[in-house]
Amino acid sequence: MYTETYRQLDRDHHLHPFTDFKALGEEGSRIVTHAEGVYIHDSEGNRILDAMAGLWCVNLGYGREELVAAATAQLRELPYYNNFFKSTHPPAVKLAEMLCRLAPAHMNRVFFTGSGSEANDTVLRMVRRYWALEGKPDKQWVIARENAYHGSTVAGLSLGGMAPMHAQGGPLVPKIAHVRQPYWFGEGRDTSPEAFGRECAAALEAKILELGEENVAAFIAEPVQGAGGAIIPPQSYWPAVKEVLARYDILLVVDEVICGFGRLGEWFASIHYDLKPDLMPIAKGLSSGYLPIGGVLVGDRVAETLIERGGEFFHGFTYSGHPVCAAVALKNLELMQAEGIVERVRDDVGPYLAERWATLADHPLVGEVRSLGLIGALELIDPATGERFPKSLAAGTLCRDICFDHGLVMRSVGDTMIISPPLVITRAEIDELVRLAWEALDETARRLAAREQADGPAIMIQPSIEESRS
Numbered sequence: 092m093y094t095e096t097y098r099q100l101d102r103d104h105h106l107h108p109f110t111d112f113k114a115l116g117e118e119g120s121r122i123v124t125h126a127e128g129v130y131i132h133d134s135e136g137n138r139i140l141d142a143m144a145g146l147w148c149v150n151l152g153y154g155r156e157e158l159v160a161a162a163t164a165q166l167r168e169l170p171y172y173n174n175f176f177k178s179t180h181p182p183a184v185k186l187a188e189m190l191c192r193l194a195p196a197h198m199n200r201v202f203f204t205g206s207g208s209e210a211n212d213t214v215l216r217m218v219r220r221y222w223a224l225e226g227k228p229d230k231q232w233v234i235a236r237e238n239a240y241h242g243s244t245v246a247g248l249s250l251g252g253m254a255p256m257h258a259q260g261g262p263l264v265p266k267i268a269h270v271r272q273p274y275w276f277g278e279g280r281d282t283s284p285e286a287f288g289r290e291c292a293a294a295l296e297a298k299i300l301e302l303g304e305e306n307v308a309a310f311i312a313e314p315v316q317g318a319g320g321a322i323i324p325p326q327s328y329w330p331a332v333k334e335v336l337a338r339y340d341i342l343l344v345v346d347e348v349i350c351g352f353g354r355l356g357e358w359f360a361s362i363h364y365d366l367k368p369d370l371m372p373i374a375k376g377l378s379s380g381y382l383p384i385g386g387v388l389v390g391d392r393v394a395e396t397l398i399e400r401g402g403e404f405f406h407g408f409t410y411s412g413h414p415v416c417a418a419v420a421l422k423n424l425e426l427m428q429a430e431g432i433v434e435r436v437r438d439d440v441g442p443y444l445a446e447r448w449a450t451l452a453d454h455p456l457v458g459e460v461r462s463l464g465l466i467g468a469l470e471l472i473d474p475a476t477g478e479r480f481p482k483s484l485a486a487g488t489l490c491r492d493i494c495f496d497h498g499l500v501m502r503s504v505g506d507t508m509i510i511s512p513p514l515v516i517t518r519a520e521i522d523e524l525v526r527l528a529w530e531a532l533d534e535t536a537r538r539l540a541a542r543e544q545a546d547g548p549a550i551m552i553q554p555s556i557e558e559s560r561s
């Protein structure tokens with residue numbers, strides 16, 4: 092009764108993000124009721140290992156009373172006040188100070204937003220404003236990458252490189268160009284990963300030359316692409332990109348919305364890859380997803396120009412630096428520090444996941460496994476051909492649904508299965524994750540074989556947007 096009532100009301104009134112509304116209405120949604128640690132529970136009594144940490148964000152895991160207490164105390168003290176009109180409040184100030192302490196040394200300012208998308212809108216405003224103030228108003232082009240994800244506002248989707256989103260969301264923000272992504276398994280297997288990484292950096296340089304350095308404001312990229320399929324670039328990629336950017340006067344924006352706050356075993360991926368970003372959009376793990384908050388960390392070069400020469404910056408949000416969100420984020424970072432979460436990912440559970448995850452390479456359905464810190468992917472292939480399954484079989488969606496039924500949240504992007512578990516996951520839980528993934532792969536193989544034999548459109552399932560992404 093409970094489940095059916097919620098399903099019906101959900102169907103009647105609730106439009107879900109990134110969802111085929113009609114198809115979900117027919118299928119009915121899963122009702123998640125409560126959660127603890129790395130597990131979510133649904134209304135039908137299933138306990139499911141959440142290997143996606145919600146949406147790459149619940150880094151400290153579910154049920155942290157300290158975060159509840161921080162929110163409650165702040166709600167009592169000051170539930171809301173803005174940071175406009177020469178005002179501020181202690182949670183925003185303390186969080187700003189702590190973030191700048193954790194960030195690379197040259198980043199000493201932060202602008203708060205409510206989400207990662209708003210952070211990237213802010214990035215676009217800041218880079219164009221910066222160059223205007225520098226007396227180079229033609230520097231407006233931003234170079235991003237195909238299959239990147241930078242959010243779902245109009246600026247976010249324009250910066251992102253998701254073809255299906257572009258097809259629905261236009262006209263896009265002008266003067267944003269996209270270059271190829273460093274996705275070796277998907278696009279570079281005819282050459283070595285290292286050569287491919289260098290080719291992708293060369294494509295960036297070619298685009299800069301095509302547009303003219305004098306017209307290019309910034310390059311934006313996720314250090315490891317998340318929504319695009321947990322794409323870890325070849326080792327050669329970032330050093331080569333750094334070399335290209337050093338040749339031209341172009342700002343570097345490193346989108347840390349997923350990779351920031353310990354996911355790769357450092358506080359920021361920019362530290363892991365030794366990047367020196369001018370701007371770093373952040374969100375998600377900043378509050379472990381308990382409350383919505385994002386921001387942009389701003390390097391000294393851009394900050395000084397905006398501050399010294401800018402006058403009023405006509406940009407901001409009602410909830411920029413919201414006191415309750417800021418208090419929870421601050422507590423979240425303090426807990427991460429006190430518990431050594433980042434070091435644990437780097438020295439313990441990250442290497443352990445890499446070792447255990449790699450065993451899935453022995454499964455006949457798996458063409459590649461990869462992981463870095465606590466982000467991982469595996470590529471599904473047809474064992475008969477060693478190539479991708481036909482798109483119509485929607486192997487990734489099938490595997491994802493089977494995972495759910497087996498008690499595991501693993502997401503699919505096309506035929507790439509991805510994980511990004513809470514950073515507090517234990518070794519025993521990693522063992523469970525890998526065991527469940529193996530079982531789900533077995534079942535996927537069985538079902539795909541049956542489908543291939545049946546060879547009829549009636550049993551084919553509709554690929555979701557994830558499957559239709561380029």
Ligand code: PMP
Nearest residue numbers: 206207208240241242317346348
């Ligand atoms: N940037 C990246 C790299 C992301 O992964 C996301 C969200 N998945 C965003 C930006 C947008 O964040 P939000 O959904 O909070 O707007």
